[in-house]
Every structure is written in C-alpha cells, then in structure tokens.
Amino acid sequence: MIPQDFIDDLISRADIIEVLGRRIQLKKAGREFKACCPFHDEKTPSFTVSPSKGFYHCFGCGAHGTAIGFLMEFDHMSFVEAIEALASMMGVDVPRDESDRPARRYDELFSLMGSVEKHWQACLRDNASAVDYLKQRGIDGATAKRFGIGYAPDSWSDVLDKFGKTSEAAERLLATGLVIRKDNGKHYDRFRDRIMFPIRDARGRTIGFGGRALGDGEPKYLNSPETVLFHKGRELYGLYEARQALRQIDQLVVVEGYMDVVALSRHGIDFSIATLGTATTSDHLDRIFRLTDNVVFSFDGDRAGKAAAWRALENALPQVREGRQIRFVFLPEKHDPDSYVNEYGSDAFMQAIDEGIALSDFLIGELSSQVDMTTIDGKARLAELAKPLVNNIPPGVYRELLIESLADTVGLSAAKLERMLGHATEKQSRPAPNPANEGKRRRRESTSGRPSAVRRAITLLLNYPESGHKLDVEMLAGVNRPGVDLLRDLIETVQTEPNITTAGLLERWRHDDKGRHLGKLAAIEVPAEEDFDASAELVACLEQLAAAGRRERIEFLIEKQRLSSLTDEEKAEIRALR
Numbered sequence: 288m289i290p291q292d293f294i295d296d297l298i299s300r301a302d303i304i305e306v307l308g309r310r311i312q313l314k315k316a317g318r319e320f321k322a323c324c325p326f327h328d329e330k331t332p333s334f335t336v337s338p339s340k341g342f343y344h345c346f347g348c349g350a351h352g353t354a355i356g357f358l359m360e361f362d363h364m365s366f367v368e369a370i371e372a373l374a375s376m377m378g379v380d381v382p383r384d385e386s387d388r389p390a391r392r393y394d395e396l397f398s399l400m401g402s403v404e405k406h407w408q409a410c411l412r413d414n415a416s417a418v419d420y421l422k423q424r425g426i427d428g429a430t431a432k433r434f435g436i437g438y439a440p441d442s443w444s445d446v447l448d449k450f451g452k453t454s455e456a457a458e459r460l461l462a463t464g465l466v467i468r469k470d471n472g473k474h475y476d477r478f479r480d481r482i483m484f485p486i487r488d489a490r491g492r493t494i495g496f497g498g499r500a501l502g503d504g505e506p507k508y509l510n511s512p513e514t515v516l517f518h519k520g521r522e523l524y525g526l527y528e529a530r531q532a533l534r535q536i537d538q539l540v541v542v543e544g545y546m547d548v549v550a551l552s553r554h555g556i557d558f559s560i561a562t563l564g565t566a567t568t569s570d571h572l573d574r575i576f577r578l579t580d581n582v583v584f585s586f587d588g589d590r591a592g593k594a595a596a597w598r599a600l601e602n603a604l605p606q607v608r609e610g611r612q613i614r615f616v617f618l619p620e621k622h623d624p625d626s627y628v629n630e631y632g633s634d635a636f637m638q639a640i641d642e643g644i645a646l647s648d649f650l651i652g653e654l655s656s657q658v659d660m661t662t663i664d665g666k667a668r669l670a671e672l673a674k675p676l677v678n679n680i681p682p683g684v685y686r687e688l689l690i691e692s693l694a695d696t697v698g699l700s701a702a703k704l705e706r707m708l709g710h711a712t713e714k715q716s717r718p719a720p721n722p723a724n725e726g727k728r729r730r731r732e733s734t735s736g737r738p739s740a741v742r743r744a745i746t747l748l749l750n751y752p753e754s755g756h757k758l759d760v761e762m763l764a765g766v767n768r769p770g771v772d773l774l775r776d777l778i779e780t781v782q783t784e785p786n787i788t789t790a791g792l793l794e795r796w797r798h799d800d801k802g803r804h805l806g807k808l809a810a811i812e813v814p815a816e817e818d819f820d821a822s823a824e825l826v827a828c829l830e831q832l833a834a835a836g837r838r839e840r841i842e843f844l845i846e847k848q849r850l851s852s853l854t855d856e857e858k859a860e861i862r863a864l865r
C-alpha cells in the first residue's frame with residue numbers, strides 16, 4: 288500500500304512537461320504545450336498538455352490523463368511501476384506504509400523563499416540607485432525593514448547561480464516561481480532589476496514576491512505566479528504586517544497595490560492590505576471579516592478603480608449583514624492612496640476614509656446613474672438591475688433596509704419592490720428537470736454548451752481545486768441529482784487536501800467507477816483569465832442546486848398533500864421552505 292498523500296504530493300510536485308517531454312516532442316503554445324498524439328496517427332498536433340493542471344488531453348482521440356496515466360499508457364507500466372518511476376525521477380523513495388512516509392517538502396520551499404528574501408535585502412543595501420528610489424518614494428529604512436523590502440539585481444542568473452546549483456535546487460526555484468524554465472530546459476531569474484516586496488502568509492512565512500520595476504522595465508509590477516505556496520485569490524499583502532503592528536484590528540483598508548500599503552504604513556496607517564493583481568475575491572473577504580467587521584475599500588479615482596470597487600461590492604454582497612460596515616472611498620482622479628497620503632498626509636487620508644460612502648449608497652448611486660430616474664421605465668430598469676445584486680444578500684435586517692432605501696429611490700412601496708425582486712428569482716431559476724428527459728437534456732447541454740450545474744461545478748473544481756476550499760458542502764443537503772455524491776466527495780477532498788492539483792484529483796478517482804468521467808470533465812476548457820473567479824462560479828452552481836433541491840422538495844410535499852396528508856413535521860417543513 289502506497290500512502291495516498293504520498294501520491295498526492297508526488298503528483299502535485301511532478302512536472303508533467305518533464306515527464307512527457309522526455310518521451311515525445313512537445314511544443315509550447317501559450318500557457319500549454321502541444322504535440323502530435325502518441326496514441327493515434329495524426330499530422331497536425333491535437334495533443335495538449337497543461338503544466339499547471341498536470342494533465343494531458345488529445346482532442347483527436349480523447350486520450351487523457353496525468354503523468355502517472357501517461358507512463359502507464361505510453362510505457363505500459365502498472366500503476367505502482369508508474370509511481371515508482373515518477374518518484375525516482377524526482378529523487379524520492381516510495382514509502383510502503385504510513386511509518387516511513389517522508390516529511391512534506393514544503394518546509395524546504397519556505398526556507399528557500401526566506402533565504403532569497405534575505406539575499407535581496409542585502410542586495411538592496413549594496414545598490415545606491417535602488418535605495419535612492421525608495422527614498423524618493425518616501426520609504427524610510429525602518430519601513431523597508433518592516434516589510435522586508437529588497438532588490439533583485441539586473442541579472443538573468445543571480446538567484447539561479449546562488450540558489451540553484453544542483454538540478455534539485457533549480458527544481459525548487461522553479462516550484463516557487465523564482466526562475467522560469469526555457470524551452471531548452473535551462474532556467475533564468477524571473478525578477479530582474481526590481482524592488483522586491485515579500486508576500487507573507489498568516490504565519491509570516493514568505494510565500495511569494497511582488498516586484499516593482501526600478502527603471503522603465505515592463506511590466507511595471509510583476510508578481511510571483513501561482514505556486515504550491517502562493518494562491519493569489521486568497522492572499523492579502525500587508526495582513527501579516529498589520530497583525531504584527533496592531534494589538535487589535537478595528538478596521539482594515541483594502542487598497543490596490545503594495546506601494547499603497549507601504550506608503551500608508553510609513554505615515555502611521557498600519558491597517559491597510561492589498562489584493563495581489565486580482566479582484567477582491569470572496570476568499571479575501573472571508574479572511575478580512577474574520578478579523579474585523581469594519582472594512583473600507585480605497586481604490587484609485589480613475590475608471591479602473593471604480594470598476595475594481597464595483598467588483599469588490601459584488602463579491603461582498605453575500606457577506607453583508609447587520610453589524611458589518613463596508614465603505615468605499617474614491618480619491619480624487621490621478622491619485623492612489625500612495626500619492627494621496629504622500630501629498631496630503633495621514634490626517635487627510637483618515638478623513639477621506641471617515642467620509643467614505645456606505646455600500647448601500649454606492650450600490651444605489653451607481654445603479655441610478657445608469658438609468659433615467661425621471662421616467663417610469665428608468666425606475667423599472669433600476670429595479671431590474673438591482674435584482675441580481677439584492678438577491679445575493681443573505682436575508683436579514685440589512686437586506687430589508689437596502690430594499691427600503693431602494694424602494695424610496697424608485698418611489699415604490701418596499702413590499703411591492705420585494706415582490707418584484709422575489710418574482711425575479713423564480714423566473715431566473717431553471718425548471719426542475721423531468722428525470723425521463725434527463726438523458727436527452729444532457730445530450731442537448733453538451734452540444735449547446737450549457738452544462739448542468741453538477742457537471743459545471745465538477746468541471747470548475749477539477750480545473751480550480753482551490754476554488755472549493757471555502758464551499759459549504761451542507762448546501763447540497765437534500766439535493767438529489769446524478770453526480771451530486773461525487774461533487775460532495777470532491778469538495779471534501781479539496782478541503783482536506785488544500786494543495787491537491789487537477790492531476791491529484793484524477794489520481795484519487797483512478798480506481799473508482801464514479802470517477803471514470805472526471806478526465807473528460809477536466810479536459811473541458813474553462814476561462815483561464817487572471818480575474819476569472821472560479822470560487823464565485825462554484826458558489827453560484829451550488830446555490831442553483833440548493834434552490835432546485837428546495838423546489839423539488841416543495842413539489843413533492845404538495846403532491847403528497849394532494850394524495851394523502853402531511854405529518855406535522857412536513858407541514859412545518861413546507862412552511863419553512865416557502
């Protein structure tokens with residue numbers, strides 16, 4: 288018996304490009320690799336390998352799998368032989384039982400990050416122009432020290448030469464995103480001639496870096512890629528430092544960049560944090576609301592800042608409730624918190640924060656500005672626009688109050704507006720499927736590209752395992768659909784094994800009948816843009832399933848009532864469900 292977590296770990300660290308690249312000719316195509324399929328005859332490559340998912344798929348013959356699967360198919364190995372081959376490529380022994388399981392390698396990666404951070408801090412002390420730049424930006428030595436700011440020299444191999452002498456060391460650099468691998472297998476430094484900002488996790492360990500170009504280098508800001516240590520959708524820059532500086536966090540200010548966080552801290556405002564090149568996700572908000580009920584979003588005064596604030600609002604809606612204060616601050620055009628606090632000082636910034644507008648006012652104000660409020664059509668349109676937003680707010684006092692002010696704005700009674708909003712939810716959800724039509728429907732869905740919610744949720748989880756970390760699996764209680772059991776198992780797996788990859792999940796279900804089709808779902812293309820919010824999509828799928836489950840239960844109870852009668856419990860249940 289090979290311990291499952293050894294297999295998980297092996298799969299998450301194995302480089303599928305390396306495994307396949309030794310056996311077939313791979314060509315880079317965007318973020319993936321292509322090849323002529325080794326499993327069927329073809330002239331034009333339809334065999335695609337995704338290094339991030341650890342997964343290959345052929346659009347021609349449908350062959351697909353992980354590095355382990357490839358070794359089994361291509362080299363005709365057994366499962367255990369494939370594991371052994373992969374382990375020996377990576378220089379680790381296969382443990383035979385729980386007792387001789389090796390320690391996870393994450394410790395090595397964390398200590399590597401720490402060493403590189405220290406190295407870059409030393410480089411900063413030796414580089415006059417980098418020090419000058421920081422001084423120019425108003426960052427003093429104490430602030431630089433507090434945030435561990437450093438400098439990555441203008442070299443293609445500074446980190447590589449110092450920390451990547453052996454091939455295993457270079458692999459570790461690659462795993463932490465500090466170097467990039469070229470097509471010819473050679474590596475080079477990712478960060479060159481940049482001011483470096485370590486990104487720390489809740490325990491203060493460096494998990495990634497943000498780099499600001501010192502000169503005119505492009506891009507101006509460069510972050511570590513997603514790695515086993517660093518998940519952009521979850522991490523908040525400055526949170527660790529804020530928790531170090533403050534005994535108690537009364538409020539948090541969410542800004543756009545690390546320069547904003549550092550500049551505010553330099554002016555004594557120690558409670559700002561930044562997302563890292565992504566919109567504010569619900570994971571971010573979960574972490575924030577665990578620390579404080581008082582959150583201020585301060586974005587740039589330009590259009591992009593406004594758009595970012597709106598995204599933050601949309602993601603915050605499911606989390607608003609009484610007692611939580613969410614406000615938005617828009618600085619004057621051409622200003623960000625960094626430039627603003629440097630020009631006007633901390634008192635002015637604090638005043639701007641105190642004068643921030645409440646979430647409800649921002650929401651109603653933005654919607655009103657999109658319609659002509661002087662006409663009845665305009666008001667109806669505003670109610671229409673508000674529907675999906677209001678319906679994302681959990682029921683409670685906050686939602687009631689928002690509906691009331693919305694009703695005020697459109698000049699309707701709150702009760703009437705609520706009916707309109709309620710009506711909308713019903714109309715938006717899809718009718719419960721008739722099991723007899725299920726097969727037909729599924730076929731139609733696969734051709735029309737509108738997959739069922741279960742299928743879509745599983746596809747998202749396979750492609751973005753981290754998006755399931757915060758899901759409440761209880762939402763699926765009482766939902767009876769083909770595949771829901773599998774969906775529930777998948778959610779529980781990604782939650783107990785937070786570092787599991789696409790390939791890891793596929794391997795988990797390798798010997799399972801239910802999982803036979805997972806490989807096909809993993810091969811479905813899902814959006815891969817930086818700001819695609821898989822977690823939000825997943826929550827939407829689960830909500831859709833939960834709503835359908837409730838509807839079906841109501842229909843069942845009504846039907847039962849018609850045919851016989853309901854028990855007292857069932858009567859109470861139907862009242863609660865409606």
Ligand SMILES: [Zn+2]
Binds near residue numbers: 324
């Ligand atoms: Zn093929």
